[in-house]
Amino acid sequence: EAQVTQNPRYLITxxxxxxxxxxxxxxxxxxxxxxxQDPGLGLRQIYYSMNVEVTDKGDVPEGYKVxxxxxxxxxxxxxxxxxxxxxxxxxxxxxxxxxxxxxxxxGTRLTVT
Amino acid sequence: xxxxxxxxxxxxxxxxxxxxxxxxxxxxxxxLHWLQQHPGGGIVSLFMLSSGKKKHGRLIAxxxxxxKHSSLHITASHPRDSAVYICAATLRGGADxxxxxxxxxxxxxx
Numbered sequence: 001e002a003q004v005t006q007n008p009r010y011l012i013t014x015x016x017x018x019x020x021x022x023x024x025x026x027x028x029x030x031x032x033x034x035x036x037q038d039p040g041l042g043l044r045q046i047y048y049s050m051n052v053e054v055t056d057k058g059d060v061p062e063g064y065k066v067x068x069x070x071x072x073x074x075x076x077x078x079x080x081x082x083x084x085x086x087x088x089x090x091x092x093x094x095x096x097x098x099x100x101x102x103x104x105x106x107g108t109r110l111t112v113t
Numbered sequence: 114x115x116x117x118x119x120x121x122x123x124x125x126x127x128x129x130x131x132x133x134x135x136x137x138x139x140x141x142x143x144x145l146h147w148l149q150q151h152p153g154g155g156i157v158s159l160f161m162l163s164s165g166k167k168k169h170g171r172l173i174a175x176x177x178x179x180x181k182h183s184s185l186h187i188t189a190s191h192p193r194d195s196a197v198y199i200c201a202a203t204l205r206g207g208a209d210x211x212x213x214x215x216x217x218x219x220x221x222x223x
Binding site (some may be wrong): 031033035040041042043044045048050056058059088090092097098099100101102103104106107109 | 148
């Protein structure tokens with residue numbers, strides 16, 4: 001089954017404790033991206049990757065890191081999480097660019113206390 | 114600034130009604146996406162448009178490039194259509210990626 005998976009689905013952590021949210025797709029897509037969703041602000045792009053070893057900042061990259069060492073995986077790293085990073089996070093992938101159909105992961109609800 | 118605007122923010126209708134959700138954007142785009150998000154959070158892509166009109170079942174999406182406007186229509190609405198509908202655009206120039214509208218919260222009452 002074609003899908004984008006994210007882990008964990010739910011995470012409660014404390015300020016400053018490094019964490020990684022994994023994202024994996026099995027569709028051989030070149031393009032992957034991370035978004036956060038907040039009440040009143042909607043969805044906003046954090047980082048995206050056009051292909052292996054190619055990543056770029058989206059609209060809200062501060063406090064986040066990403067890497068794309070393999071085509072299928074695009075982990076989101078929070079090196080020192082803060083409470084303002086409490087949010088619902090989505091990973092997505094598409095064939096080549098954001099102008100192609102997007103396939104979203106199930107979301108990761110992160111709470112930073 | 115928000116380059117992608119949606120209306121209405123909230124919409125409550127009766128089962129069977131014809132629904133229209135609007136999306137306007139202020140700059141040139143490569144593509145316009147309509148997404149659906151059910152309670153519980155998952156996001157599904159409904160349509161990706163760069164011109165004209167697409168139809169899938171009871172859902173129809175149209176785009177007018179000259180007027181920088183897109184609409185999502187639902188015919189014969191049903192309670193299972195209750196969800197948040199999100200318009201997103203790939204803007205021309207600048208970084209690749211999606212710029213999202215704030216979403217339309219649709220409730221269809223039986």
